[in-house]
Amino acid sequence: MNFNESEPIKVQMERLIRAKQKEIVAELETLEPTARFHADSWIRGNEGGGGTSMVLQDGDTFEKGGVNISVVHGILPPQAIDKMRADHKNLSGSGIDGSAKFFACGLSMVLHPNNPHAPTTHLNYRYFEIMDSETDETKAWWFGGGADLTPAYLYEEDAKRFHNEHKQALDKFDPELYPAWKKWCDKYFHITHRGETRGIGGIFFDDFDAKPPLEILRIVESCFDAFLPAYVPTVAARKDQPFTPEQKNWQQIRRGRYVEFNLVLDRGTKFGLQTPGSRTESILMSLPKTASWLYDHHPDEGSEEAKLLKVLQNPVDWV
Amino acid sequence: MNFNESEPIKVQMERLIRAKQKEIVAELETLEPTARFHADSWIRGNEGGGGTSMVLQDGDTFEKGGVNISVVHGILPPQAIDKMRADHKNLSGSGIDGSAKFFACGLSMVLHPNNPHAPTTHLNYRYFEIMDSETDETKAWWFGGGADLTPAYLYEEDAKRFHNEHKQALDKFDPELYPAWKKWCDKYFHITHRGETRGIGGIFFDDFDAKPPLEILRIVESCFDAFLPAYVPTVAARKDQPFTPEQKNWQQIRRGRYVEFNLVLDRGTKFGLQTPGSRTESILMSLPKTASWLYDHHPDEGSEEAKLLKVLQNPVDWV
Numbered sequence: 050m051n052f053n054e055s056e057p058i059k060v061q062m063e064r065l066i067r068a069k070q071k072e073i074v075a076e077l078e079t080l081e082p083t084a085r086f087h088a089d090s091w092i093r094g095n096e097g098g099g100g101t102s103m104v105l106q107d108g109d110t111f112e113k114g115g116v117n118i119s120v121v122h123g124i125l126p127p128q129a130i131d132k133m134r135a136d137h138k139n140l141s142g143s144g145i146d147g148s149a150k151f152f153a154c155g156l157s158m159v160l161h162p163n164n165p166h167a168p169t170t171h172l173n174y175r176y177f178e179i180m181d182s183e184t185d186e187t188k189a190w191w192f193g194g195g196a197d198l199t200p201a202y203l204y205e206e207d208a209k210r211f212h213n214e215h216k217q218a219l220d221k222f223d224p225e226l227y228p229a230w231k232k233w234c235d236k237y238f239h240i241t242h243r244g245e246t247r248g249i250g251g252i253f254f255d256d257f258d259a260k261p262p263l264e265i266l267r268i269v270e271s272c273f274d275a276f277l278p279a280y281v282p283t284v285a286a287r288k289d290q291p292f293t294p295e296q297k298n299w300q301q302i303r304r305g306r307y308v309e310f311n312l313v314l315d316r317g318t319k320f321g322l323q324t325p326g327s328r329t330e331s332i333l334m335s336l337p338k339t340a341s342w343l344y345d346h347h348p349d350e351g352s353e354e355a356k357l358l359k360v361l362q363n364p365v366d367w368v
Numbered sequence: 369m370n371f372n373e374s375e376p377i378k379v380q381m382e383r384l385i386r387a388k389q390k391e392i393v394a395e396l397e398t399l400e401p402t403a404r405f406h407a408d409s410w411i412r413g414n415e416g417g418g419g420t421s422m423v424l425q426d427g428d429t430f431e432k433g434g435v436n437i438s439v440v441h442g443i444l445p446p447q448a449i450d451k452m453r454a455d456h457k458n459l460s461g462s463g464i465d466g467s468a469k470f471f472a473c474g475l476s477m478v479l480h481p482n483n484p485h486a487p488t489t490h491l492n493y494r495y496f497e498i499m500d501s502e503t504d505e506t507k508a509w510w511f512g513g514g515a516d517l518t519p520a521y522l523y524e525e526d527a528k529r530f531h532n533e534h535k536q537a538l539d540k541f542d543p544e545l546y547p548a549w550k551k552w553c554d555k556y557f558h559i560t561h562r563g564e565t566r567g568i569g570g571i572f573f574d575d576f577d578a579k580p581p582l583e584i585l586r587i588v589e590s591c592f593d594a595f596l597p598a599y600v601p602t603v604a605a606r607k608d609q610p611f612t613p614e615q616k617n618w619q620q621i622r623r624g625r626y627v628e629f630n631l632v633l634d635r636g637t638k639f640g641l642q643t644p645g646s647r648t649e650s651i652l653m654s655l656p657k658t659a660s661w662l663y664d665h666h667p668d669e670g671s672e673e674a675k676l677l678k679v680l681q682n683p684v685d686w687v
Contacts, residue, residue, distance in 0.1 A: 308659075338662065340661075
């Protein structure tokens, strides 16, 4: 995509996520013989902006998936600004009451395949900006996001492909990004009460404003471009692999852990659910169609299930 | 049960929950042709005490259920005491570092039947005590707990039976208890981000020390005694009722909401998962074996599913 110095970053980021939503949906649909993503647009009740969710349910390949964009703006109350100030020094409310204007846009995606050999994935890239409430001047801005893979069964080549593609996407700009963001991902997706990560990781970053905004936009575009080659060949190879009822059960248990992470620990989910006027259906679209909890379940020593758990308990460097 | 003035309350409460665990398990097993509860005892790693979980999975009547007791004691750090002090004025740490001794025991139960016409239920009664760390003198104590019903399909007679039995159990002691604790239950089990309650309520109370401890012990015993007649006839009547795959799906969606409440909002679950050394398996035993999330699901106007939702959105006085 052609980015330029003359247009505001938020306009260019919005164009990027709209283009990527189309591109990703079209490519994912090649994995489905008949099922299609359906558009569901929404607007924020009393505030500005809205979004479009592209949702697929009960496909042959994907049990449930969503590729959502949202572009919202409005007034941030003083308490919300205070919470953000730790990370963003030049951030302060400019309204008489200490409030400020904000703009946020992002693409957020979760895909849960049917086949237990095909991994779940999550991707999210977002841009946030705080403006002076009188002059509209940008007072703070940052990017955040990442992509990660959550298999029920470990195939090393899938993990390596996912990490390699994202490493290459970042190395083009700065070789220090991938190692830092890979580590951040393992740390962020750690399910504390289980002593294991949600999946085999990927990349994660937040509050990123340490490079010029146009360069970060190009980095984000590069990460977006890495996703399809990082994920689609894996699903194409796994989606028709035979599986046993026991393997399906194990996938369901892992999905239970996915739910635990998202509902108990994920900051975005918690913040979203607590924010009055936020759209619960969009926030909880990330949850799998089906999940399971068994009391005190432990896979047999030496099994494929135990092999995955070991990697979740001790994150691996895949590249 | 014969309670007396001479024994410490904690000893008598422990005896009560041990007796009730046996009684409830024996009665619930009469609903199962072959499946049985299995005992799983555990001890706290570096701290004092432990518990016994009685767990049943994949029964004919119950998909998953647990009747657990725990009896634990140890040292509470100053931060935990500070958190409690708002509700318990006479509470303060007595150790040099501001810490205090505590004792806690309780019975906690969740039952998820297979049949979508048979409601899930939850019950929990607990006793908490803070002691001077040098003299062992009781500095504060309280009871908490309750019981509530979570149907996927609304049968008014089931709701009335559940509430009636608990009302009678409380009215014997004080007619003001049921109305207050019924209201507290509706408020506590409100899923804020969904604008609905988890189920059709029951009773809930916490931090209760407004009567002599021996009287509260008798009230708690009376509530325990109300549970089996409040619930067992309902399950007996519903467990073999025919149901459609669509009704099973709706049950799964309601179980998803159950998971949302427990993981996002339940104070006990959140506190438990954040406490180092706590037993995750016992805390998350409350989760159903299976649950489901569909994107933006709304039951048809006028359907049985919509009838339940209406009651969850506007709690009803059942007696």
